[in-house]
């Protein structure tokens with residue numbers, strides 16, 4: 001989808017994420033790679049390097065469309081430059097400083113560019129009026145969870161703040177991709193409460209996007225690229241805190257409203273003792289830890305690991321359908337559940353780009369009331385009668401997603 005943006009020179013484009021900028025979902029906006037882990041050169045197997053496979057960080061900085069993306073905000077500084085003692089992000093083996101290379105390229109193109117590393121630098125009032133190309137990397141690895149960010153001047157911005165500044169810069173002709181990427185990470189650790197906090201942070205970014213754009217000419221798409229093995233279960237009473245215990249079994253065993261099918265929460269919720277019981281069924285039940293002390297109140301521990309039904313070191317993604325929500329021009333084409341490849345084509349259709357570039361009536365042309373910005377009309381009948389073309393040009397697009405699959409589906413192997 002993002003490639004469509006760059007096929008049309010008038011578009012500005014941006015990527016905003018709370019993960020490493022080279023992580024699976026944001027990388028799908030600019031990279032072509034056989035494996036999501038090939039974020040820096042040392043992650044590519046020697047045998048594959050011989051085929052000329054290039055790591056995602058270099059693709060972002062050196063190739064089309066990455067080097068022409070106007071706004072790039074996220075984490076993962078270590079992946080692009082020197083080792084920063086971050087064990088969970090890969091370390092370059094080629095000694096390249098890709099941030100420096102990015103600046104050199106922008107300078108050679110005579111562009112107004114800026115590199116920022118802190119919240120204060122990003123929110124500097126002077127940034128957006130004088131910048132056309134902005135690179136911001138705010139952490140060596142992922143940006144910390146929203147409630148764990150450092151809020152000082154040298155800290156990290158929220159997803160909402162990054163979205164705000166991205167739209168400021170892209171407001172000349174914006175298209176963007178915003179990812180609340182750490183919802184996924186909290187789920188993998190069965191940290192339900194942190195996952196919900198990250199959803200709230202994502203929601204604020206959506207609100208910011210809606211407030212700063214005009215739905216007459218801006219399509220906004222909100223979706224997830226996959227689900228998690230996560231469930232709201234039981235019969236909690238109305239008003240019961242969702243992070244707490246939902247109810248008890250007839251025998252008095254309390255259970256949480258939010259639970260996982262698998263993940264580390266299995267062992268954490270089991271006792272090591274085979275506690276005595278009156279029969280084998282009760283004996284088995286007695287190996288579960290007693291949560292009654294939590295009552296219906298929310299534990300103050302936001303890092304409480306929620307129950308999982310099967311042990312895994314990291315909880316898996318889920319396989320069910322995820323919804324797509326959309327508003328703005330042609331927003332009615334995306335609602336509820338769709339086959340995934342329909343989504344980028346609907347977005348391209350709204351923008352009059354890619355396969356639909358010649359199927360739009362361009363602004364200023366004839367045809368009465370339906371040729372300018374805003375709500376276009378499908379070819380054929382309109383209220384005014386027959387209109388043989390579609391007027392949707394000059395629209396903008398913002399895609400907001402919570403995490404990997406559907407954008408990767410339009411990526412290719414390197």
Ligand SMILES: [Zn+2]
Pocket residue numbers: 184185188317
């Ligand atoms: Zn995941």
